[in-house]
Amino acid sequence: MKHSSIAGVLLVVVLTVSAGTAAAAVSGSPDLDVTLSEDTVSPGEETTLDVVLSNSGDLDSASSANPSLNSEVTTARSLSVDVEGGNAPITVMTNRRHTGDLATGSPRTVSFDISVADDAEPGTYRVPVNVEYDYYNLISESGGARSKSSVSRTRYVTVRVSDDATFETVDIDSSVRVGSTDRVGLTIQNTGETTATDAAVTLTSQNSELTVGGSEQSSRFVETWEPGENRTFEYRVGASSDAKAEPYNFGLSVAFDDTDGVREESTGTTFGIAPQPEQEFSLSNVSGTLRAGDDRTLEAKLTNDGPRAVENAVVVWGSDHRNLSPQETEYAVGRLESGESTTVSFGVDTSESAREGPRQFDFSVNYNDGTSERQTSDTLSVQSDVAASEDAFDLAVTNKTIPIGNSRTVSVEVTNNLDETVTDIEARLFTDDPLSTVGTDSSYIESLAPGESATLAFDVSAGSAATEGSSYPMSFDFRYSDSDGDTHLSDTFRKPVDAVSQSGGGPPIGIILGLGVVIVGGVAVFYWRRD
Template sequence: MRKKLITLVLVACLLVSSGAATGLVRGQPDLNATLPNSQVAPGEDAQLTVQLSNGASLDYVDARSAEATSTVTTAKAVRASLKSDDAPIEVNSGTVSVGSVPDGGLKTAQFDISVKPGAEPGTYKLPVKLHYDYTYQYDASENIISELSRTETAYVKVEVKDAPRFEVVDSKTNVSVGDTGDVSLTLRNVGSAAANASHVAVQSTSSAFAVGTSGSVSQFTGDWQPGENRTVVVSASAAGTANPAPYTFRSAVTYENEDGQTREADPAIVGVAPQPEQTFDVSNVQSELRVGEDGNVTARVTNAGPRAADHVVVHVAASADGVVPKSSEYAVGSLDAGAATTVDFPIQVSSAAESGPHQLDFSVTYQNPEGDTRESDSLPAEVPISGERDAFLVQPQDVNVTAGGSAEITLEVTNNMDEPVSNVNAKIFTNSPLSANDDTAFTTALDPDESTTMTFDVGASGSAIEKNYPLRMDFQYENAQGEQTLSDTYQVPVQVTVPEGGGLPVVPIVAVILLLVAAVGGYYYWNRD
């Protein structure tokens, strides 16, 4: 039995080999690899597109089964992998599946590579490993398929050419969040060839930190030799909503190569962060303001950075009625980042103002590096305002007047304010039974808490009874700013006394009354009939 089976197999093989079987086809695919765009540059990251073609061959075709030839000439489940061997290239892609490649067909496989920065120019062979399945024999009459797998190696050539290549080696900006300024990028030609008639186009990828007015700015950088640096400075602006974190900037260099052809290098990418928003702080706010008086408010203003500010002016505005800055600006000049200065504002508080805490709103204007004027956010601060006080203290010294006579009264007047006054005119006002024979007094100046004595001539009518009578007075003076000011009205008690034995004579009055009574009685007696 075993011998018979072997005989049948041998007979079948002979029939097949002699072509006696009908509907039989035999063949195999033949894959080739080519690289149409094979030029790369030292230090370049590139993508190589390998073309895979199939030039299949037929070993035997039965005349009645020509339509089945594609079965044995198609490479199926083709997988390709690129190797670097000794070339100065690193292949970053793994195995690539391209599917089936029929006879005469073309498929592509793409591979990411990195050329070493110091790669020597020249031509290098890269092996392409090909793995695929195919049908080597097909019997259509019996529907018998015989398949094989094959692994083979093809080669492609890569040419490493001299070419310029660019990196950003330094970046700077003076742009703060919410402001404009410049971005400076320094690029170096780290390639192996010159870039002639070069231009650098700088582009930002976010509108929050934008370049120029259109998002891109180009500058001419001329002929650029390997190892040389070029610095490009472009205008930029950062929105108020931007973060002080790196934003992507792309620098693309367009140039002419040694053959006069225009080329564009791979863009150099760098992160540039806008500086934090320019800010100022107000601290140590001090004042001695009072209702109805002028005073001063001092504050310490600090440039919180991040950069120096020029032409700094501090402004103040009041938020309450009756509190008015007499001068609302204080010029500082230049203020370095972290530096501070003390500002002083004269404030007028009217008599209509209310005592208690009040808010003052400070702000700072300055010029940015572009010479544009900018204004800080409002910097509110709270200041206390004390209640109204008398400008002068009036203390009676000698204020006694005898009824029916006159006397000099003496008053001690003290400057109750925190500033000196000058040309102080005092005037008194009287009502009956008091009268003023000399109603004014004058002193040239009074420092704070300084006192002086003022004398007036006051009389009292004879009908005045013994008691205190009010004497009114006010002051007209010049304050420390030279302004004429009228004080409130003061009341001073004047003591009127009646002399001993004085007053109306009682006996004469009684005698007159008795005479009047007798006269009236006699009249009625004589005229009673």
């Protein structure tokens, strides 16, 4: 490594106290060395020249009475440094640097940004370094009077343009998007004059939002890399969901063996990789109120809010509610263009014990978007209400008075309260003393559409133990089949009837039935006799 020394300029001044009498004085000057911390550069690279300034000082006449004056005459004051390209194939991009005072014993490094020409010929070049500073060349010990000098000097350092392999990134192909991990392809050229062997190509992320191979950096290996040869390397780069769709810094370095077998490392280059915007979806227009004790459908509109079309999209149920169960956990959508919407639905079984009130339901979307891995969206949440349980049927009873000690026909109008047609409806009547059924206690309805009604008739008697004006309950239940063919048993319905005296109940059905038996019996006897 080359360096130069700056010799001080000595100016002798004689101070007089009285005529013919010389006073003691301190004299000296700074003595600066200029070197480079690293003198090798490569064609086509942008780097820094780190100029190292050190001051050894040159003390001609020292003071023993006041040693602090010694350092004053050897300190370079208001020091400034400037680097020129000279005949070297470099461009200096940093202006003159002002560094303040430089005393002896403490070197100072001043950095200058440079650009090396792509076609720079390998070899050594002299680079001018201009320094300017002031200093006190003489100080009176007794009176403190000072004499100042200024120095402007040009010294040279040697810069070597290497003929080793050098590398340049010529193409970047990235499929990475926010919230995903995917490939980044880097095409790199050996722009040097020699072959690199056993090269390790290392990509390093310089931020926390993006990773390489799941960590900060990842390397690829090349056994032989000829001058002018392009090599393409693939890295797995992940962008967190907190990343932005804007460029992030990455560093690239190549360690290799040169033609002499010496391990070298290229000066690292920096470039940007910008993740594409995150693929997003939304759920809206939720419909279908769920009801305790019922099987219903929850529907919503799924919209592709992302920048690209997706394939094989599947909406996945992600909620876990104790009293609500999806009949299926996935709904296949298929292809969905950017900005396109479609309706998705899930059948939901809600238990009788489910409480009335709002619920939140979470979903996610699995899909392919042309990248190499199947992707999963962020969680999509919607809200829907769970309604209180509702009777499957509505019952209305007419002929609600029964004469004590007699019977009468009670009419029951049955209405389907469900949102589907039910079939094979078997109605059954239950009574307790003092009520009892006369004849059959069951009836049948073939089918009822939603909101449709049918009237059933049951003969009910009130025993003599009944109290006039009192109400007594009749109980009904219904066994039926839904539209899927599943059989259900309804809750029990309780309806009151009133016991009244004989005079308030109309013709006793028992007498009518008795007469009917006599008449029918007479006819039966008549036909028997004809036979």
